[in-house]
Amino acid sequence: MPVEASLLEILACPACHAPLADKSSDDPAELVCTGSDCGLAYPVRDGIPVLLVDEARRPA
Template sequence: MKIDDWLLEILACPACKSPLRAELDADELACTGCGLVYPVRDDIPVLLVDEARKP
């Protein structure tokens, strides 16, 4: 997964607006607030609540 650090700093969870952290081993972004996990497909974060999964 290739997400630039500057982009990761401005991305936020669409559900609770908390910062996201990269899960490098699983190609996912995890919310630091509500815990939803968003997929990253072809190095593009899919920040849709309907696509997120609960950990």
């Protein structure tokens, strides 16, 4: 289930405060930090972003 665009506009990475992007082509269940140094990918479960750094996936 994708995240609503209005919600995505106000969400920020809890680690670096950069905007988050919906990378639906890669994995529809993740929001990815757009920060150049961060890049954490946060899971989306049942349409709700889980913005916990401990739950985030590190970039490859």
